[in-house]
Amino acid sequence: MSSFRKIAVLGAGAWGTALANAAARAGREVVLWEFDEKQANALIKERVNTLYLPGVKLADEVTPAADIHAIAGCDAALMVVPAQHMRATAALAAPHLKKDVPVISCAKGIERGSLSFMSQILRATLPHNPACALSGPSFAADVAHGLPAAVTLAAKDEWLAADLSRALASPVLRLYHSDDVIGVEIGGAAKNVIAIGAGIAAGVGLGQSAGAAFIARGFAELRRFGSALGGKPETLMGLSGLGDLVLTATSPQSRNFSYGVAIGKGASPDGKLAEGAFTAQALVELAQKNHVEMPIATAVRDVLDGKITVSQAIETLLARPLTSEE
């Protein structure tokens, strides 16, 4: 019998809704809290997330809620709000979480200003709750439709990561456990920025050879950054690093990739959440602070900030001195 009977999911966007159903599929009782009251009430009434994950019914074991008190008594909490709202959401949850209840960030990003990863925000806001991270190649729609996926769940205490992984796994969702929380988070945050760049390259029509070069060189940046910040090489080479970069930087289903495609085509992005657009500045600042060279991420940041045009970004990247491949 798992000790994680009741799971709270905070954030009923696409990923929170998919994870709530996944936890139900794993045999858990789930409370799905949503910040937007109108949206929460629609979920309570209709039991379908028409706005963020249309066509997917909530599992019977999932109870949607507008009131944060509903998370009381949970045995673990999945934090599935956009990265820039993680701190406020954790603060809202704090009075309702018992000591030692693990809190698992499922968001992919770095907080602007503080340059904090999600686990650092959770540790600062919920110091008595172990901060964990869940990340990997997993489109919400795929997971919600029961297509197979594999992700990594990390906690400083690997026994806890293994227990949580077992509690959330099902025949179609494999969770690998790890003790490398920062390594897992780095992959999720950095790949979104690189994926926007890959989307821009695709939108401009640079071709598939350039697309592959972009992923390989983007991954070199991700690994350099990851190892400077203490991520383990096997994590960066794994699901949450290479795995998620390949998925996000090649698929039109990705919001970050599509955001880049729109920019590359000179069109306006569709307004869906593209976490990389919020994280680019923080990623580049953190890289500079740690003396890590990230030319692709920097070019993406500069294009998003309007400092340079897409053509100038391409010219600058192609004109870099020829070096060894590392």
Ligand SMILES: NC(=O)C1=CN([C@@H]2O[C@H](COP(=O)(O)OP(=O)(O)OC[C@H]3O[C@@H](n4cnc5c(N)ncnc54)[C@H](O)[C@@H]3O)[C@@H](O)[C@H]2O)C=CC1
């Ligand atoms: N959609 C996907 O396939 C996946 C998403 N993720 C990550 O999960 C996180 C959430 O993304 P999605 O669920 O896709 O987002 P979404 O765009 O589907 O939904 C956004 C959610 O954020 C909530 N929200 C908006 N403003 C808020 C605020 N001020 N405070 C608290 N909540 C607020 C909305 O009410 C909604 O629940 C992101 O970091 C994303 O990178 C990770 C893996 C897969």
Ligand SMILES: O=C(CO)COP(=O)(O)O
């Ligand atoms: O993180 C994701 C897949 O692993 C989702 O990617 P997007 O946010 O770019 O859609």
